[in-house]
Amino acid sequence: MKPVKIAMMGMTHGHTRKYYQTLLDNEKLDWVASCAQDEESKKVYELYKTGVPCYLDPDEMYRKHPDIEAVVIASANDRHFGQMKWCAERGIHILSMKIPTFDMKEYDEMVEMCEKAGIVCQIELEMHYNSVVRRLEKLVKEGAVGRIKAVQMTNITLSPVWAFPWQGDPKASFGSVVPLKKGDPRFRGGALCDHPHIFDLVRHLTGSDFDYIYAEVAPNLRDGLKVEDMLMAVGKMKDGTAFLFDPSWSRLEEKLKVPGPGWERFPKRMEVNVTITGDKGMISCDCFGPNVYHNGAPNDRYTVQYTYFDEWIGLIDEFVACIRERKTPLINLKWHRETIQAMLGCYESIQSGKIAKIG
């Protein structure tokens, strides 16, 4: 199979650095170029010494590398539409970060332009390529706990806003400046926008669609943040499954400009935990455990050193296969629409104080 000529664009997303090793290692790929949004993100990119040239102008990148076949769009959410358009106009396949956009009109235009261009547009929800999630899905499918009655899922992390300031900027993260609710000084665009995985995973596990959702924001943990950092949601799927979601930034962090050792203040910087109650049993699941633990440098605090963390490999493998074999990605734009709607439903519920019907 001819390696896919791939590039990265934006370089401001929190997941950007997680692609580097996979893009370099995978022989089905030829990582030819990167294009940073600005000088600052270019400087951070250069710290990782990938050896892949980095540009500041996508048109210059494309002039010098006209054979680019695919792009990983690794940018702020409000840049995605323009960058997708740029790719679609050139017939370049897209691997999008987890939130294409929260503007549903824009979202539908994305679907249309990708279809018209005949390109693959895969959404990065890497949890599906996590071996623990794969086992979880297999167990549920095999009926290990019978019919699912209730699900609890956490996708809790530290906040990346100090390293990736756009994630604390309502416009850059949510796409527009919308107050959370009457009398609340905060705006949409915080922790919720960072954590779509559980909204997606429940759909795969139950095979059902969202019925309704109810959400509440709590007081923020971080002073001065313009967006929400603590919230919870409950609701039901159309098959009756009751769910409880925690998509918060509930783990505090050091205000590092570049993520690295010592970022976390709570020992574990990211947790995706799932509890499933079925009519024949229960499953409890820690998607990022076990690990290795230490209290050494740099901060001498008890710290989880993530150990089994290879979901990017499967994610990229699927992307390459979709391009070469003309397949549709598991998480494609059309599938992902309901996940985004459910997340929007959380914001609507926070604003209204009532349940939000989905779909």
Next chain:
Amino acid sequence: MNLKKMNKGLDFLRGKYGAKAGEITVRDGHCFVGSTPLLPGRMERKIVELKKMTENGTLEGVSTLRFASFAPKGADLEAMLAKELDLAAYLGASDVVRVMAVANGNAINVLAKLANDVNVSVEAGAGLPKGAAAYDRHEIIAKRGVACDQTVDTHTPHASIRVSNADGVEEFTDVDTELFGMTYEEVWNVRAAFALLQGRASAKVWKAAWAKAEKAAALAFAADRAKAARTIAVKCGLDTNEAIKTSEVR
């Protein structure tokens, strides 16, 4: 171990990333590629992370290693001990030079010394019921920091998934997406074979390291019989405890 499945997994990795040809064979319960014994313990991700911590400044001034290994009845206690003593030399970055041990039936407790003066304790036992999952623990105690592959406040390993139903309770810990479906032991033997065939691990080093580990384990049992510590002469030359190059995926 399912050799057919393991070699299929090895072929998959070779095809995907490139590596010279070779296959895994088993002799006396140990995996080989050609005449080279595999050291799967050194490939386990948790050991890779611990090794990194000893080398990247996370831990400073290693003093003591506390290891444990438990397996079902009938397991080869000497082979279990050899694996742990190899990991001690690897994580301690120094060869075992003295061993003392007390054994009793299917268990042995070892107190060993590395050439760099680091102490090592290993408790090994083959007393778990047949069919139970083997488990181990590796703790590194340093002037700056303690690192361990088990979390604080526990004495048995955490599992990723626990299923409770009418059949009882079952645990799962899947550690490798590309080799999904293989047992823990199979995964790391395949990864070890792949590292060897890619040239990231050296056949010469692994042959020498495993010979040292087997000798140290045998001397531990001899020390128990003699009620006296046994000394191992260190030969200058090949460093058998250098880190293996692994991919970063975070």
